[in-house]
Amino acid sequence: MKPANKPGGVAPITLALLASVLVLAAVLVTGSFIKGFFSSVVFYAIVALVGLGLGTLFVWRMVVGPRRASGFAIASAHGKVRKLKWNGLLGYLGGSALILGLVVILAAAAWGTVFGVRRELILTEGEIQPLDKESLDSLYLEKLAFAYYVGTGVPSDNQALVRVRIDAKASWDTVGVNAPIRKGANRIYITGYGTSTDSIYLTFLLKYPEGDTLPYEAPPTTKGLIEDPRFPFFAAFQDFHIDSSHVWPNPMVPEVTVNLLWPGILVSSKRMRAPDSVSVGPYTLYFQGFKYRPAVTFLYVKDQSWILAFAGAGLVFLGLTLGFISRMVQRFGGSS
Amino acid sequence: MITPMQAFSMERIILAVLSSAYGLTFILYCPPQTRFKKAIKTSGFVLHILAVALHTFLLFLRITSARHLPVVGLYESLLFFSWCVSFVFLVLSWRNGTFPYGRGVAVASWVTVLTLFIMHVANLKKALPRYLEPVLGTARFEPHVVLAFLAYAGLTLAFFAAVTALVREETLKAQREAVSEFYLWPGVILLTASLVMGSALSRLAWGSWWVWEPKMIFSLVTWILFVLALALKREGRVGRRAFPWLVIAGFVLIILTFFVANRGVHDFL
Numbered sequence: 348m349k350p351a352n353k354p355g356g357v358a359p360i361t362l363a364l365l366a367s368v369l370v371l372a373a374v375l376v377t378g379s380f381i382k383g384f385f386s387s388v389v390f391y392a393i394v395a396l397v398g399l400g401l402g403t404l405f406v407w408r409m410v411v412g413p414r415r416a417s418g419f420a421i422a423s424a425h426g427k428v429r430k431l432k433w434n435g436l437l438g439y440l441g442g443s444a445l446i447l448g449l450v451v452i453l454a455a456a457a458w459g460t461v462f463g464v465r466r467e468l469i470l471t472e473g474e475i476q477p478l479d480k481e482s483l484d485s486l487y488l489e490k491l492a493f494a495y496y497v498g499t500g501v502p503s504d505n506q507a508l509v510r511v512r513i514d515a516k517a518s519w520d521t522v523g524v525n526a527p528i529r530k531g532a533n534r535i536y537i538t539g540y541g542t543s544t545d546s547i548y549l550t551f552l553l554k555y556p557e558g559d560t561l562p563y564e565a566p567p568t569t570k571g572l573i574e575d576p577r578f579p580f581f582a583a584f585q586d587f588h589i590d591s592s593h594v595w596p597n598p599m600v601p602e603v604t605v606n607l608l609w610p611g612i613l614v615s616s617k618r619m620r621a622p623d624s625v626s627v628g629p630y631t632l633y634f635q636g637f638k639y640r641p642a643v644t645f646l647y648v649k650d651q652s653w654i655l656a657f658a659g660a661g662l663v664f665l666g667l668t669l670g671f672i673s674r675m676v677q678r679f680g681g682s683s
Numbered sequence: 684m685i686t687p688m689q690a691f692s693m694e695r696i697i698l699a700v701l702s703s704a705y706g707l708t709f710i711l712y713c714p715p716q717t718r719f720k721k722a723i724k725t726s727g728f729v730l731h732i733l734a735v736a737l738h739t740f741l742l743f744l745r746i747t748s749a750r751h752l753p754v755v756g757l758y759e760s761l762l763f764f765s766w767c768v769s770f771v772f773l774v775l776s777w778r779n780g781t782f783p784y785g786r787g788v789a790v791a792s793w794v795t796v797l798t799l800f801i802m803h804v805a806n807l808k809k810a811l812p813r814y815l816e817p818v819l820g821t822a823r824f825e826p827h828v829v830l831a832f833l834a835y836a837g838l839t840l841a842f843f844a845a846v847t848a849l850v851r852e853e854t855l856k857a858q859r860e861a862v863s864e865f866y867l868w869p870g871v872i873l874l875t876a877s878l879v880m881g882s883a884l885s886r887l888a889w890g891s892w893w894v895w896e897p898k899m900i901f902s903l904v905t906w907i908l909f910v911l912a913l914a915l916k917r918e919g920r921v922g923r924r925a926f927p928w929l930v931i932a933g934f935v936l937i938i939l940t941f942f943v944a945n946r947g948v949h950d951f952l
Contacts, residue, residue: 361918365925368911372904376936379944385895442914456893465890501814525821525887536890648890656892660879667875670913671868 371397391460398453405446438677441669448662455659459652468645471543478513478533478647485512489519491540491641500599507537507643522645532649539644542589546640549587549603553578556629564638567603578630580607580614589637590620601637690747691812697741698800704734705769705793712786724782731789735773738766738792749812754828755819758802758810760941765795767836775840775869780862787843823884830877831902835937837870838909842934845927860923863930864916871909878902897944901936908933 374393378384468476470488478484487510494504506523513530520528520535528535551563555577563573567587573580585604600621607615607627617625619634626632685693711727714720745753745762753759772788775781803810844863848856881899886892893899912929915922 361915361921365911365915365921368907372907375900375904379895379897379900445910496814499814502817503814504817504820524817527887527890534890536888538889646890650890653886653892656882657879660875660882664872664875664879667868667872667910671872674864674868 367400394453394456398450398457401446401450401453405443405450408443408446435673435677437669438673441666441671441673443666444662444669445666448659448664448666451659451662452656453659455652455655458655459650463650463652464648465650466647467538468647469642470645471546471640471642473640478535479649483512484514484533486510486535486645486647487512488643488645491643505537505540507645509535509645511535532651534648534650536646536648537643538646541642541644542639543642546642547587548638549584549601550635550638552633552635554631554633562635567637580609580627580630582607582632586618601634603634605632605634607632685744685747687748687750687812690744693744694741694748694810695800695803697737697744698796698803701734701737701741702793702796702800704730704737705789705796708734709786709789709793712789727789728776728782728785731769731785732773734792735766735769738769738796742766745812751815752825752828754825754832755815756809756813758799759812760832761795762799764832764835765792765799767832768792768839771833771836771869772840775837775866778862778865780858781840781865783847784840784843784862788840791839818888821884821887823880823887827877827880827884830873830880834870834873834877835941837866837873838905838930838934838937841866841870841909841930845930845934848927860916860926863927864913867909867913867930871906871913874902874906874909878906896949897946898940898949901940901944905933905936905940908936 371393378390384390464479466479468478468486470476470486472488472490475485475487478486489508489510491505491507493502494506495501496503504524506521506526509520509522509528511518511520511528511530513533522528522535522537524537527537547567548564549567551565552560553563553573553575554560561575565582565584567584573582583606585606587601587603590600590602602618602620604616604618605625606613607625615625615627617623619625621634621636624631624633708727708731711723711730714723714727717723742753742763745759749755749759753763768788769792772781772785776785799810841863844859844866848859848863850856850859881902882892885894908929912926912933915929916926917923
């Protein structure tokens with residue numbers, strides 16, 4: 348029988364492998380530009396096909412591998428099978444471990460997709476939500492705290508104080524970036540934070556002609572906010588926006604259009620960016636900023652597939668290392 | 684002790700010196716046909732070692748000023764990548780047939796460092812150290828990125844050798860492909876380790892050991908192409924013919940991974 352790796356020979360399986368992997372690569376690259384592709388049925392079908400192909404390759408390699416001179420170099424000459432040299436055996440085992448590792452990783456992905464539980468929860472301070480629709484487990488957010496780089500408004504960390512109830516056991520815990528809560532197979536991650544739009548209050552200082560000042564707070568959509576009998580105007584707000592395009596010195600700068608009205612007359616209209624001010628007659632309105640209750644995005648995960656995935660990755664790594672050693676020994680050790 | 688400001692202000696002059704050193708290394712790596720040819724090449728190699736030492740000092744300065752490993756943003760990434768390419772070349776230069784690729788390495792480092800110098804002069808804002816995102820403040824971040832850059836360095840060297848292997852002469856082709864394979868193995872192993880570390884980092888930060896976002900997909904495809912190149916290298920005529928092209932395609936993907944695929948969780952460039 349003609350050996351598949353004879354120089355000049357064209358093995359159909361090599362051609363098929365090359366073609367199918369190139370197609371897979373093209374599909375993956377193209378898919379990264381298509382929204383929702385990696386959660387579509389088509390993609391799952393492709394992954395299943397790849398897994399099936401790799402599984403078949405592994406079995407085939409196990410069954411016929413030692414008798415053929417290919418893959419990660421089993422020593423052979425002129426089509427005759429020779430006793431495997433140790434480096435050739437390493438290469439063979441390496442290649443097999445690599446393929447098995449890939450199969451295990453794909454199995455882990457399938458396991459995680461089918462049996463894994465993932466749920467995103469957005470909570471504001473003082474809010475509670477169930478972790479899972481099918482259980483009584485819950486998560487309550489007490490407080491979100493930020494740590495900043497010294498002298499800046501750039502966050503270096505954020506942590507949330509929460510009360511977690513899992514399997515009828517409740518406890519106070521702190522969850523931070525890269526520091527999830529671990530309760531058995533359950534994990535709770537903090538994946539983001541922002542402002543709860545219904546909790547925003549603009550803050551102002553109003554200076555009177557007499558010289559004294561008073562603070563005011565109001566939601567950005569309020570009309571007729573300032574009703575102090577000494578202030579003769581009504582205030583209305585439009586187009587509230589938080590500019591977060593700069594990280595320094597303040598990562599979030601509020602902007603709002605402030606309209607000051609006399610009944611029937613628009614006295615002043617100014618786009619204000621904290622800490623701007625606007626003067627109307629003897630009155631001055633200082634825009635201080637805004638207050639809000641932070642909304643925190645949590646991710647609840649119950650998924651043990653990572654153990655299988657990292658075991659597969661270990662096999663892949665082992666396979667490549669064995670292949671490398673085998674190849675280096677073959678090239679420099681004078682072996683076949 | 685050097686303060687962060689002092690460290691940052693020293694960067695520009697060192698970039699200028701370093702750029703000249705790499706440029707001179709390149710020139711010495713291309714000696715004329717004289718009886719001193721070998722001596723000139725050797726002096727080029729020695730200068731390359733000195734340049735890498737200076738580059739290491741520059742990285743130390745950057746760590747002092749940025750307070751983290753210089754791998755955040757385009758400026759720092761290029762600074763670290765150019766060091767990795769030269770460092771990996773010098774470490775693996777014991778292999779017979781690798782020496783000629785020193786020219787490619789020197790010119791790549793020269794162009795990169797010169798670009799960084801111009802960036803430092805023309806657009807200082809780009810060169811300023813950036814704060815580390817909270818999600819990167821974990822001990823898993825640095826090994827992931829260092830492994831990735833060292834892998835990219837090895838794969839870049841494999842690419843240089845693969846390009847030169849596109850010749851008709853069979854002996855020369857085989858020699859150059861062997862050098863490419865020699866660089867490819869450690870590159871792929873390091874890339875694998877980097878992907879595993881990245882996966883561990885992703886699980887810690889986002890609760891998922893794999894996120895389907897552009898940089899991770901491109902890295903996966905790159906890995907697939909390089910592993911395929913290694914697996915098919917000795918699989919008959921098709922495998923041997925495909926080898927250099929797969930390496931070149933993989934390198935093109937690295938470039939795309941580095942410069943284009945920066946959306947999603949890897950939006951740090």
